[in-house]
Amino acid sequence: MTPEEFRRYGRQVVDRIADYLTGVEQYPVRAQVRPGDVRTRLPASPPERGEPYEHLLADLDTVLMPGITHWQHPSFFAYFPSNASGPSILGDLLSAGLGVQGMVWATSPAATELETLVVDWLAELLGLPERFRTDSAGGGVIQDSASSGALAAVVAALHRASGGKAGTEGLTRRYTMYVSSQTHSSLEKAGRIAGLGADNVRSVAVHPETLEMDPAHLRTLIEQDVAAGATPALVCATIGTTSTTAVDPVRAIGELCREHGIWLHVDAAYAGVSAVCPEMRWINDGVAEYADSYATNPHKWLLTNFDCGVLWVADRRPLVDALSILPEFLRNSATESGEVIDYRDWQVPLGRRFRALKLWSVIRWYGAEGLREHIRTGIALAQRFAALVDADPDFELRPHHPFGLVCFRPLRTDALALMEHVNASGQLYLSHTKIGDDVWLRMAIGAPTTTAEHVDAAWEALRAAQSR
Amino acid sequence: MTPEEFRRYGRQVVDRIADYLTGVEQYPVRAQVRPGDVRTRLPASPPERGEPYEHLLADLDTVLMPGITHWQHPSFFAYFPSNASGPSILGDLLSAGLGVQGMVWATSPAATELETLVVDWLAELLGLPERFRTDSAGGGVIQDSASSGALAAVVAALHRASGGKAGTEGLTRRYTMYVSSQTHSSLEKAGRIAGLGADNVRSVAVHPETLEMDPAHLRTLIEQDVAAGATPALVCATIGTTSTTAVDPVRAIGELCREHGIWLHVDAAYAGVSAVCPEMRWINDGVAEYADSYATNPHKWLLTNFDCGVLWVADRRPLVDALSILPEFLRNSATESGEVIDYRDWQVPLGRRFRALKLWSVIRWYGAEGLREHIRTGIALAQRFAALVDADPDFELRPHHPFGLVCFRPLRTDALALMEHVNASGQLYLSHTKIGDDVWLRMAIGAPTTTAEHVDAAWEALRAAQSR
Numbered sequence: 001m002t003p004e005e006f007r008r009y010g011r012q013v014v015d016r017i018a019d020y021l022t023g024v025e026q027y028p029v030r031a032q033v034r035p036g037d038v039r040t041r042l043p044a045s046p047p048e049r050g051e052p053y054e055h056l057l058a059d060l061d062t063v064l065m066p067g068i069t070h071w072q073h074p075s076f077f078a079y080f081p082s083n084a085s086g087p088s089i090l091g092d093l094l095s096a097g098l099g100v101q102g103m104v105w106a107t108s109p110a111a112t113e114l115e116t117l118v119v120d121w122l123a124e125l126l127g128l129p130e131r132f133r134t135d136s137a138g139g140g141v142i143q144d145s146a147s148s149g150a151l152a153a154v155v156a157a158l159h160r161a162s163g164g165k166a167g168t169e170g171l172t173r174r175y176t177m178y179v180s181s182q183t184h185s186s187l188e189k190a191g192r193i194a195g196l197g198a199d200n201v202r203s204v205a206v207h208p209e210t211l212e213m214d215p216a217h218l219r220t221l222i223e224q225d226v227a228a229g230a231t232p233a234l235v236c237a238t239i240g241t242t243s244t245t246a247v248d249p250v251r252a253i254g255e256l257c258r259e260h261g262i263w264l265h266v267d268a269a270y271a272g273v274s275a276v277c278p279e280m281r282w283i284n285d286g287v288a289e290y291a292d293s294y295a296t297n298p299h300k301w302l303l304t305n306f307d308c309g310v311l312w313v314a315d316r317r318p319l320v321d322a323l324s325i326l327p328e329f330l331r332n333s334a335t336e337s338g339e340v341i342d343y344r345d346w347q348v349p350l351g352r353r354f355r356a357l358k359l360w361s362v363i364r365w366y367g368a369e370g371l372r373e374h375i376r377t378g379i380a381l382a383q384r385f386a387a388l389v390d391a392d393p394d395f396e397l398r399p400h401h402p403f404g405l406v407c408f409r410p411l412r413t414d415a416l417a418l419m420e421h422v423n424a425s426g427q428l429y430l431s432h433t434k435i436g437d438d439v440w441l442r443m444a445i446g447a448p449t450t451t452a453e454h455v456d457a458a459w460e461a462l463r464a465a466q467s468r
Numbered sequence: 469m470t471p472e473e474f475r476r477y478g479r480q481v482v483d484r485i486a487d488y489l490t491g492v493e494q495y496p497v498r499a500q501v502r503p504g505d506v507r508t509r510l511p512a513s514p515p516e517r518g519e520p521y522e523h524l525l526a527d528l529d530t531v532l533m534p535g536i537t538h539w540q541h542p543s544f545f546a547y548f549p550s551n552a553s554g555p556s557i558l559g560d561l562l563s564a565g566l567g568v569q570g571m572v573w574a575t576s577p578a579a580t581e582l583e584t585l586v587v588d589w590l591a592e593l594l595g596l597p598e599r600f601r602t603d604s605a606g607g608g609v610i611q612d613s614a615s616s617g618a619l620a621a622v623v624a625a626l627h628r629a630s631g632g633k634a635g636t637e638g639l640t641r642r643y644t645m646y647v648s649s650q651t652h653s654s655l656e657k658a659g660r661i662a663g664l665g666a667d668n669v670r671s672v673a674v675h676p677e678t679l680e681m682d683p684a685h686l687r688t689l690i691e692q693d694v695a696a697g698a699t700p701a702l703v704c705a706t707i708g709t710t711s712t713t714a715v716d717p718v719r720a721i722g723e724l725c726r727e728h729g730i731w732l733h734v735d736a737a738y739a740g741v742s743a744v745c746p747e748m749r750w751i752n753d754g755v756a757e758y759a760d761s762y763a764t765n766p767h768k769w770l771l772t773n774f775d776c777g778v779l780w781v782a783d784r785r786p787l788v789d790a791l792s793i794l795p796e797f798l799r800n801s802a803t804e805s806g807e808v809i810d811y812r813d814w815q816v817p818l819g820r821r822f823r824a825l826k827l828w829s830v831i832r833w834y835g836a837e838g839l840r841e842h843i844r845t846g847i848a849l850a851q852r853f854a855a856l857v858d859a860d861p862d863f864e865l866r867p868h869h870p871f872g873l874v875c876f877r878p879l880r881t882d883a884l885a886l887m888e889h890v891n892a893s894g895q896l897y898l899s900h901t902k903i904g905d906d907v908w909l910r911m912a913i914g915a916p917t918t919t920a921e922h923v924d925a926a927w928e929a930l931r932a933a934q935s936r
Contacts, residue, residue, distance in 0.1 A: 001553055001554025001555055001833060002554075003486045003487075003489040003490040003554075004486065005554060006482075006485065006486050006489065006554035006557065006558070007482060007483060007486035009554065009558055010479075010482030010485065010486065010554075010557075010558060010561070011478075011479050011482055013482075013558050013561050013562060013565070014474075014475060014478035014479055014481075014482055014561070015475060016565075017474065017478065017561070017562075017565030017566075018471045018472065018474050018475035018478065019471075020565065020566070021471040021474065021565075022471040031576065031577050031578070033577050033578075035573070035577070035802060035805070035807040035808045036581070036807075037577070037581075038577055038578045038581035038582065039581040039582075039584060039585050042582070042585055044588075045589065045592060046589040046590075046592060046593055046831050046832075046835070046836055047831070047832060047835045047836065048835055048836050048837055049835040049836075049837050049838075050832070050833050050834045050835035050837065050838045051832050051833065051835065053555065053558070053833060055832065056828070056829060056832050056833070060562070063578075064578040064582065065578075066578075067576070067577040067578030067581060068566060068568055068576055068577075068578050068579075069568060069574070069575055069576045069577070070568075071567050071568050071569055071575075071576070072566075072567045078575075079569075079575070079797065082567050082568075082569065084564070084565075084567035085469055086469025086470070086471075086473060086474035086477065086478075087469055087477075087521065088564070089474065089478075089561070089564045089565055089567075090474070090477055090478060090481050090521070092560060092561070092563075092564035093478070093481050093482070093485070093557070093560070093561050093564065094481060094485075094528070095560075096552070096556070096557045096560035096561065096773055097481070097484070097485030097488065097489075097552075097557055098485075098488070098536060098540075099539050099540045099550050099552035099557075099773045099774065100536055100537060100538075100539050100550075101539055101547075101550065101774050105503070106537070107537055107539075107546075107547070108499065108535070108536055108537045108539070109499050109501050109503070109505070109506055109535040109536075109537070110499070110501075110506045110531075110532040110533075110534075110535030110536050111536075113504070113505075113506035113507040113535065114506065114507075114510075114532065116507060117507050117510055121513065121514040122514075124513060124514060125514055144612065144817050144819070145817040145818065145819045147816065147817040147818045147819070148816060148817045151661070151816060155660075155661050158663075165665075166660075166663070166665065167660045167665060167666060168665050168666045168667050169665045169667055170639065170642070170663055170664045170665025170667065170668055171638065171639050171663040171665070172665075174638070184795075185793040185794075185795040185818070186817070186818055188793055189791065189793050189816075189818075192623075192634075192635045192790070192791075192793075193619070193623050193661070193662060193791075193816060194661060194662065194663055195626075195634070195638055195639040195662055195663015195664070196638045196663070197633075197634065197635060197636050197637045197638025197639070197640075198635060198636045199636050199637055199638065200638055242795070242797060243796070243797060299819075305564055305567045306567065306569050306819055306821055307817075307819060307820075307821060322660070323657065323661075325653040325656055325657050325660075326653075327652075327653040327710070328711070328900070328901050328902040329547065329710060329711060329899055329900065329901050329910070334503060337503070339503040339504075340503045348615065348616060348619060348657075348661060348816065349612050349613040349615040349616045349654070349775075350613065350615045350653070350654055350657075351612070351613045351615070351767075351774055351775060352775075353774055353775060360524070361524060363514050363515070364514075364515060364518070364519050364523065364524050365469060365518050365519065365521060365524070366518045367514070367515045367516055367517040367518035367519065368514055368515065368516050368517075369516055369517050369518065370517075370518045431797055432796070432797065433796055433797050434796040442797070
């Protein structure tokens with residue numbers, strides 16, 4: 001494809017995306033297809049000859065679009081909402097267009113230096129501690145998601161807990177890590193991948209109402225494991241769990257971690273970015289003093305399309321020591337000078353896109369002011385929805401909803417059936433969770449285009465469905 | 469940013485990329501900056517107020533571009549060349565614009581079904597065995613890179629070798645894996661991350677000339693390890709090593725793996741895609757019979773910008789069993805029906821972009837014919853360069869160069885000094901490798917815009933530099 005062909009088709013694709021964003025409300029939120037519907041409408045074999053790009057765009061419209069669940073629909077309230085925005089899409093486009101690979105500083109210095117800058121910017125925006133900044137012993141890195149960040153933290157923690165031996169000798173002792181029943185499944189997955197095994201990922205009890213991790217039970221488990229000869233390597237505290245946005249007591253957990261020399265990883269994948277608002281900084285109580293690593297995903301609530309997860313560490317040495325291997329073909333004078341960061345040593349894969357362009361694009365377009373306004377809008381809409389639920393005797397509201405997520409349930413009908421009914425309607429899209437044996441619905445608000453009208457309409461649809 | 473603002477800026481960004489692609493040869497290939505040059509020219513703190521997008525584009529020109537090493541320059545011959553193309557950039561743009569997250573089938577069925585289709589298409593294009601197709605027991609998945617694919621393969625192999633116990637109990641026995649001195653460092657890194665430790669990643673000897681893994685030494689190591697009580701879990705055979713594109717004897721290695729019940733992972737990250745040409749299918753001798761997993765990166769030589777790595781497995785169960793965790797919030801009727809694939813279970817992270825759009829876009833635009841032509845052009849240019857080197861008594865050519873990489877060295881001057889001289893000139897960009905104690909230069913040809921003129925000019929620059 002020549003540059004002029006790219007210019008022509010590129011404008012067509014931009015126009016289509018602009019049209020899509022303008023008209024996204026016309027689509028049912030959830031795809032209305034059955035398994036196989038998309039694939040069976042496409043040729044089973046690849047084309048022998050190249051095709052005009054118009055053919056692909058036509059199939060996009062007729063075959064793919066019906067199979068899309070519209071994460072950018074303002075009535076998408078499932079999981080955590082998509083946070084795509086114009087500048088984030090443009091950042092991805094710039095990254096694809098420049099096509100550089102920033103595995104080490106030398107392979108495109110601007111990719112590394114802009115990344116260092118924007119993770120420091122984000123740390124400043126969120127009021128994160130100085131020791132997470134790159135001019136201290138720590139620093140941040142952009143990865144695809146908090147799952148990958150969690151794995152990197154686990155590997156760094158094992159490196160530290162083993163006195164640097166895990167990377168060479170393997171896990172010759174039994175190591176343990178600690179999560180709660182509310183911790184994201186990616187932590188257990190990280191423990192499995194890193195070779196601990198799920199049996200050594202301890203599940204700490206939570207407070208029955210608030211679902212916060214119980215530090216007293218954490219202490220008991222740690223002491224039992226130590227007595228049994230295991231080496232506790234990592235505790236994960238969550239700020240804003242996926243299920244209900246519970247906030248673990250980071251300070252109390254951190255004190256225990258310090259006492260036992262255990263790595264404290266803070267998973268703030270969703271809620272962390274809310275700290276752009278000073279009134280939300282309470283969520284990070286204890287982080288400055290105790291956290292060894294901290295992850296948050298701008299793609300969950302900060303106007304950045306998937307993927308964009310940031311991991312900070314207070315001390316970069318165990319992370320880099322655990323993940324660094326320097327083959328001959330990557331040796332270069334900049335790396336050997338020690339003056340530069342090579343982000344390949346801060347992540348699992350070697351190669352990396354020019355990831356920072358996207359976050360840079362978002363922060364500059366919106367500014368701190370615009371980012372705070374986005375978070376405050378999401379919180380205000382969640383309060384609005386919570387008030388509607390609370391005023392209705394046919395529904396029960398869970399009292400904790402400081403972010404954009406509201407958990408609630410119908411009292412006169414089956415929650416899952418209600419959810420399936422409204423999801424199937426295409427008007428809105430919700431997801432659910434379970435607390436004990438009880439199913440609760442999750443109304444996650446925070447997409448950039450969601451307004452009070454969308455929230456009110458969702459509530460009306462839910463009320464109508466429950467009184468069917 | 470409103471859709472209309474996105475339309476306006478999107479067109480500007482498309483135009484800039486088209487202009488960049490048109491004029492990329494005007495830039496020095498390698499960035500001419502020193503550590504800190506980029507960062508110090510940008511504000512230390514994020515903006516309080518949002519800025520017009522024009523400000524960002526101005527900084528892109530003046531601050532970032534001098535810090536870019538131009539992977540899309542036709543005289544970029546380092547590492548393996550970038551393989552961006554117009555349709556691949558458009559595929560990334562479509563993915564960013566639709567903004568869907570395909571962690572499970574239900575969250576956007578088209579993302580999953582198109583991915584299944586294109587990895588099956590690619591398997592067909594490369595002549596890979598039927599058992600890698602999704603309608604068999606196996607299947608493929610798109611990940612960021614072959615590094616991540618290798619980690620997934622190691623975790624699946626440990627699952628199988630442990631009788632399914634590694635994920636729950638952890639690595640309670642000593643497991644070993646086998647690579648050669650020429651294997652990509654990502655395999656050792658995967659072994660470290662997965663908890664085996666580098667000491668249990670055995671380095672098999674290679675043939676001194678061809679640098680192919682020696683199956684006899686592999687047998688010796690396996691037998692020694694088994695006798696010492698270890699459990700061999702995985703052997704990695706490489707088709708086209710990063711250093712010199714050596715091709716390991718997959719069939720002989722595979723026979724050994726079968727004999728001992730060891731997982732055979734084939735890393736064809738760079739060279740695998742050359743099998744779109746029937747005359748290159750010899751590289752996969754033994755794959756159909758013996759490979760448990762196979763990785764290749766369209767972003768290395770198949771007109772697809774970074775990132776795009778495909779991993780196939782012959783049996784998807786150990787992979788999915790090793791990587792699957794199903795939290796309540798992801799439960800859905802499609803998953804429970806067993807009729808769909810949830811690609812979250814085929815990779816480390818949970819979330820995933822609509823990755824298939826890019827590869828679909830590339831395959832449809834170029835067709836099988838266009839892809840073959842691209843590979844053949846790269847090989848022909850490499851032969852042309854090799855002939856130039858071979859005819860010059862001042863240079864030594866390594867005889868093995870069936871792909872796009874030619875290794876050579878100057879006989880009258882220091883190879884690294886020569887490389888640094890030409891790289892600093894900005895005219896071209898090369899990388900190096902070491903074989904034993906000898907430094908060899910790597911001329912990697914295969915970017916879509918590279919022509920005979922660029923290759924000849926590179927050769928002239930090298931000759932001129934060596935007779936300085």
